[in-house]
Amino acid sequence: MAKKITDRSEDYSQWYQDVIREAKLADHSPVRGCMVIRPNGYALWENMKAQLDTMFKETGHENAYFPLFIPKSFLSKEAQHVEGFAKECAVVTHSRLKSVEGGVEVDPESRLEEELIVRPTSETIIWDSYRNWIQSYRDLPILINQWANVVRWEMRTRLFLRTMEFLWQEGHTAHATKEEAVEETKRMLEVYRTFAEEYMAMPVTTGVKTAAERFAGAVDTYCIETLLQDNKALQAGTSHFLGQNFAKAFDVKFQNSDGEHEYVWATSWGVSTRLIGGLIMTHSDDQGLIIPPKLAPNQVIIVPIWRSDEEQANVLEYCDGIIEELKEYDIRVKLDDRENQNPGRKFAEHEAAGIPLRIAVGPRDLENNNVELARRDTLDKNIVDRNGLGNRIKDLLNQIQKDLYDSAHQRIQDNTHTVDSYEEFKQVIEDGGFVYAHWDGTAETEEQIKEETKATIRCIPFEKEEEGECMVTGKPSSQKVLFARSY
RNA sequence: CGGGGAGUAGCGCAGUCCGGUAGCGCAUUCGCUUUGGGAGCGAAGGGUCGCAGGUUCAAAUCCUGUCUCCCCGACCA
Numbered sequence: 001m002a003k004k005i006t007d008r009s010e011d012y013s014q015w016y017q018d019v020i021r022e023a024k025l026a027d028h029s030p031v032r033g034c035m036v037i038r039p040n041g042y043a044l045w046e047n048m049k050a051q052l053d054t055m056f057k058e059t060g061h062e063n064a065y066f067p068l069f070i071p072k073s074f075l076s077k078e079a080q081h082v083e084g085f086a087k088e089c090a091v092v093t094h095s096r097l098k099s100v101e102g103g104v105e106v107d108p109e110s111r112l113e114e115e116l117i118v119r120p121t122s123e124t125i126i127w128d129s130y131r132n133w134i135q136s137y138r139d140l141p142i143l144i145n146q147w148a149n150v151v152r153w154e155m156r157t158r159l160f161l162r163t164m165e166f167l168w169q170e171g172h173t174a175h176a177t178k179e180e181a182v183e184e185t186k187r188m189l190e191v192y193r194t195f196a197e198e199y200m201a202m203p204v205t206t207g208v209k210t211a212a213e214r215f216a217g218a219v220d221t222y223c224i225e226t227l228l229q230d231n232k233a234l235q236a237g238t239s240h241f242l243g244q245n246f247a248k249a250f251d252v253k254f255q256n257s258d259g260e261h262e263y264v265w266a267t268s269w270g271v272s273t274r275l276i277g278g279l280i281m282t283h284s285d286d287q288g289l290i291i292p293p294k295l296a297p298n299q300v301i302i303v304p305i306w307r308s309d310e311e312q313a314n315v316l317e318y319c320d321g322i323i324e325e326l327k328e329y330d331i332r333v334k335l336d337d338r339e340n341q342n343p344g345r346k347f348a349e350h351e352a353a354g355i356p357l358r359i360a361v362g363p364r365d366l367e368n369n370n371v372e373l374a375r376r377d378t379l380d381k382n383i384v385d386r387n388g389l390g391n392r393i394k395d396l397l398n399q400i401q402k403d404l405y406d407s408a409h410q411r412i413q414d415n416t417h418t419v420d421s422y423e424e425f426k427q428v429i430e431d432g433g434f435v436y437a438h439w440d441g442t443a444e445t446e447e448q449i450k451e452e453t454k455a456t457i458r459c460i461p462f463e464k465e466e467e468g469e470c471m472v473t474g475k476p477s478s479q480k481v482l483f484a485r486s487y
Numbered sequence: 488c489g490g491g492g493a494g495u496a497g498c499g500c501a502g503u504c505c506g507g508u509a510g511c512g513c514a515u516u517c518g519c520u521u522u523g524g525g526a527g528c529g530a531a532g533g534g535u536c537g538c539a540g541g542u543u544c545a546a547a548u549c550c551u552g553u554c555u556c557c558c559c560g561a562c563c564a
Binding site: 011084121150161238275303305307339341345346348360362364454487 | 562564
């Protein structure tokens with residue numbers, strides 16, 4: 001018998017890992033800090049990718065691909081950038097191995113003249129190309145996205161939420177004006193917000209990062225932040241306005257319509273397989289994963305039940321009819337007709353896997369022209385009429401999508417607080433959650449709060465102007481900012 | 488890198504204190520019976536006990552060294 005998901009109040013970390021294992025999403029790999037993404041996990045990622053890709057194309061972007069390896073010298077061209085990533089780079093120093101007694105060792109003869117860095121992000125290698133692609137304002141804008149893997153040598157890892165290697169997309173755009181680049185940065189943040197909320201059913205807060213939390217090399221980092229079931233915050237996506245930093249570092253200029261040379265304005269933006277971790281920690285329960293219908297590789301699982309061969313034949317025929325009807329409604333449906341597992345096991349497995357709806361069909365249902373319909377999110381079971389099933393399920397999937405968002409939204413609201421004093425802040429933050437408070441805007445105060453409470457400023461929310469005084473120093477503050485303990 | 492825990496069958500673990508032929512549950516394979524909430528009975532296969540030394544007639548167990556993983560921190564998408 002498989003282990004039940006453990007009581008999450010005791011140990012969220014164990015619960016999180018149990019969900020992943022039971023849903024067969026991923027395993028720890030033998031390689032330190034890396035993961036093996038199993039077919040279930042990858043199918044989910046593919047659906048997320050497909051939707052994001054559609055949204056990128058709708059906003060005028062194209063896909064391209066740049067090298068995995070970045071010459072060390074490229075990475076060091078932008079001072080802040082290299083400073084930010086230097087401590088977490090995988091470095092390739094040699095090009096071959098040689099056989100020795102009992103195995104192989106690195107051939108010292110093959111040492112590279114210039115080391116190669118396994119990309120932690122691709123700004124540098126991409127801007128090196130953009131230099132050659134851009135001469136005139138007529139070449140702009142360049143709106144490119146890349147689907148890739150990147151490596152960051154993290155000290156401590158956690159499946160999906162932080163792994164050494166992760167899959168992501170990174171958009172890199174080049175513009176003639178600052179205004180256009182800022183607009184692009186905001187546009188893509190909005191794409192991320194829409195994706196998180198409408199597809200992942202994961203409510204997010206948008207805002208701008210403080211200087212301390214900003215992407216290395218960016219002028220401004222915009223982000224979507226969410227709150228997970230363990231009351232920790234997760235940075236779910238970022239969109240950076242890079243100013244002219246990379247254009248200057250890589251000498252990328254264009255000639256404007258007046259014939260003058262100007263540096264190009266840049267943005268970059270990305271989301272990663274971390275989103276899967278966010279989805280797990282937003283919707284799962286003690287039975288396992290819950291996947292929002294819009295992203296679920298299988299939206300409906302049909303479990304047939306029978307005793308005799310004759311019943312089996314009849315039930316399966318009945319199921320075929322259902323499948324045919326659901327497919328007409330573009331519902332992703334799968335039949336679990338395994339003969340060697342009993343229904344109870346199948347129910348449990350599909351719940352752990354997070355399939356939004358289950359249809360159970362047995363002899364009783366055939367007799368009465370019914371099916372048993374079970375919702376994954378609420379675990380409600382109902383006997384419903386076979387007639388009009390496709391329509392009913394279509395509606396129900398939409399309802400589940402909405403309900404998942406609503407309940408996550410409610411949970412986050414319940415765990416979002418506003419405080420005025422630092423004493424109150426220290427108390428409230430002990431239980432986690434989002435906390436709004438005034439801050440004087442200095443890095444010193446930000447650091448002090450982090451030291452004393454482990455909470456960081458997740459973002460400075462948009463459009464929340466409200467004069468006040470910093471909860472720590474009493475200095476003037478133009479608005480409340482969002483604090484939390486985070487991943 | 489600091490603090491804590493753990494490496495024994497595919498997975499989860501017991502055995503270690505007190506040395507004496509390597510065990511349990513799940514999974515797997517075969518057979519029969521089952522199938523409306525994680526099936527039952529019977530049989531079978533699978534491990535140089537993380538690695539390297541040492542002590543001993545004898546080491547999963549004791550000693551020394553070493554590697555790895557997990558959890559809590561610091562770092563970060």
